[in-house]
Amino acid sequence: MxxxxxxxxxxxxxxxxxxxxxxxxxxxxxxxxxxxxxxxxxxxxxxxxxxxxxxxxxxxxxxxxxxxxxxxxxxxxSHLRHLNAPGADLNGIHYLHDIADSEVLREQLVAGKRLVVVGGGYIGLEVAASANKKGVNVTVLEAAERLMQRVTGPEISAFFYDKHRGAGVDVRLNTAVTGFEEGDQGHVAGVTLADGGTVPADIVLVSIGVxxxxxxxxxxxxxxxxxxxxxxxxxxxxxxxxxxxxxxxxxxxxxxxxxxxxxxxxxxxxxxxxxxxxMGEEKPYDSVPWFWSNQYDVRLQMVGLSQNHDQRVVRGSPEDKGFAVFYLREGCVIAVDAVNLPLAFLVGKTLVQQRRTINPELLEDPDTELKSLVNGRLQS
Ligand SMILES: Cc1cc2nc3c(=O)[nH]c(=O)nc-3n(C[C@H](O)[C@H](O)[C@H](O)COP(=O)(O)OP(=O)(O)OC[C@H]3O[C@@H](n4cnc5c(N)ncnc54)[C@H](O)[C@@H]3O)c2cc1C
CATH class of the missing domain: 3.50.50.60 (FAD/NAD(P)-binding domain)
Incomplete structure (x- = not known):
């Protein structure tokens, strides 16, 4: 059903x-x-x-x-979290959850138009990248001090901030939205901010979670x-x-x-x-969580939950073709975020699954072969 x-x-x-x-x-x-x-x-x-x-x-x-x-x-x-703010019912304010939403939004993404994305999480940023590709002028407004703060560490947030800015997206952090301004015929014309400013908009996407x-x-x-x-x-x-x-x-x-x-x-x-x-079998759910996100030419793969880490180890650097952040707790790898580095994701998935304690210097050292850190076969 x-x-x-x-x-x-x-x-x-x-x-x-x-x-x-x-x-x-x-x-x-x-x-x-x-x-x-x-x-x-x-x-x-x-x-x-x-x-x-x-x-x-x-x-x-x-x-x-x-x-x-x-x-x-x-x-x-799940269903979408809605933003209750003055002007929230104006035409041109969109949400994205299903095929119909995506098709309506796609129609609106015409080169030269101004899209304001409220929320710098995965989905908001993916839409920003997709719209940017179509020649739309994009502004991303994020209330927190960094992008994707809920799910990733500062190095990955900073990387995506630079990536979006480099592509011409206007990303504004620490920016809270207070409402929407009305233009002609009940259509949104701008997004108002807590600091008193306004960002002009032809289209708005609100992406603040589910x-x-x-x-x-x-x-x-x-x-x-x-x-x-x-x-x-x-x-x-x-x-x-x-x-x-x-x-x-x-x-x-x-x-x-x-x-x-x-x-x-x-x-x-x-x-x-x-x-x-x-079917009467007892197969408990014990998977390690993993996620991915595609923005521009970047594939971000994440495994584990990084929130409780007490140490971060960066392998490679954002200037390289790919890099990864390993999150450790008491020496044990609890999560990995890999940017265009699928092997680090696979190795990370195995390390998290095996609850492995690893010398952080080995993780960081580009001369250590990643595969050598794993006991046995990689998790697929
Ligand atoms: C734009 C977008 C991008 C995403 N990108 C990623 C990604 O890159 N990677 C990733 O891992 N995840 C991503 N996600 C999240 C992922 O899609 C969800 O985690 C996944 O769809 C959850 O699956 P589900 O079956 O639990 O629920 P859903 O896919 O939400 O399906 C639930 C269905 O139940 C229906 N329903 C609800 N109540 C009733 C009812 N009473 N009667 C009948 N039907 C009902 C709903 O209409 C819906 O069709 C994305 C989500 C969105 C919206």
Missing amino acids: GNEPHPPYQRPPLSKNYLTGDVDQESLYLKPRSVYENAGHQLRLGVRVEQIDRDSSTISLSDQSRLQYDRLVLATG IPETALAKGAGLPCDNGIIVDEFTRTEDPAILAIGDCTRHRNLFFEKMQRLESVANAVDQARTAAATL
């Missing part, structure tokens, strides 16, 4: 090559429709699940029908706290109901804590665990 009209699809290209028009819609689909048909799976699209009745094991749908279940998997994802979609689960009385609470087997409190992906806060065996993740890798890995659970 899905309330969007499309078969299941990948969202990452919506801010990248689908937004620039370099790939078509079919290429977004996870599988061709025939795969579902051949497997005997029914796809019911454009239908919203309104309610779960756990007593009768039924769900009510927006087309007024009901469906009985033996087991139910909630994969409801909120887990827990309404169905909450309505059914399932425990939710910044996500639907699930165990390492993706089970909710109700043994008949599982939950996976962006909508969950799960017990992460690797980090030994409750964790919510917004990434394709997490959604796919939790789906595998859920399938095993449904």
Whole structure:
């Protein structure tokens, strides 16, 4: 069941090559429709699940029908965080979450227009790079003191700051947005700032994060706290109901804590665990989180969670073709961010998985072969 009209699809290209028009819609689909048909799976699209009745094991749908279940998997994802500020309803203010949003925004990205991106996280920056490629004049407004602050360290933030500035994007840090100015016919004309200034705009993209979609689960009385609470087997409190992906806060065996993740890798890995659970196998979810982002000719690959590091080691330098930042805690590699350096990502993934303690000097030394730091085979 899905309330969007499309078969299941990948969202990452919506801010990248689908937004620039370099790939078509079919290429977004996870599988061709025939795969579902051949497997005997029914796809019911454009239908919203309104309610779960756990007593009768039924769900009510927006087309007024009901469906009985033996087991139910909630994969409801997340919804956009909206900016509540004066003028937020003006025409020309966009958000980006689904195919329709990307297509509407793509139409607007015409060379010479002025786009203001509110939020310097992954998605805002990817849109900035895509729009820049199309000749749009882009300004990025970020309230924090550096870009992607929530997910990465200062070296990577600084690298992307320079990359965007070098491409001609006006990136402004420590810049809080207070509202939007109205131009002709209810269209946005500018973004107002806390310092009293205004940035003129023809188009605005607000990209300030997502909120887990827990309404169905909450309505059914399932425990939710910044996500639907699930165990390492993706089970909710109700043994008949599982939950996976962006909508969950799960017990992460690797980090030994409750964790919510917004990434394709997490959604796919939790789906595998859920399938095993449904088949009566016990395969706990213990993956190390990983993410990626493409901006310009740069591929950023990140593995682990760097927030609690007490030491950073930079291998290579931003001036090189590629470089990586290793994040350590008590000598143990807990995360790696690699810029155009896929081997550092793969080695990092293995080191994080193996919870390896490494001499930081070896990590830093360009004469140390990265592969030699790993015991056994690299994690794919
Ligand atoms: C523009 C963009 C770029 C991204 N780039 C990256 C990237 O580069 N790398 C990366 O790892 N991640 C990226 N992500 C994040 C990634 O796409 C998500 O983490 C992933 O899609 C989560 O998958 P999911 O199945 O949990 O939820 P979703 O993909 O959000 O799917 C949930 C679906 O459930 C539907 N739904 C919700 N409630 C109901 C209901 N009651 N009834 C019926 N249907 C319902 C929703 O409409 C939606 O279609 C990006 C996301 C966006 C928006």
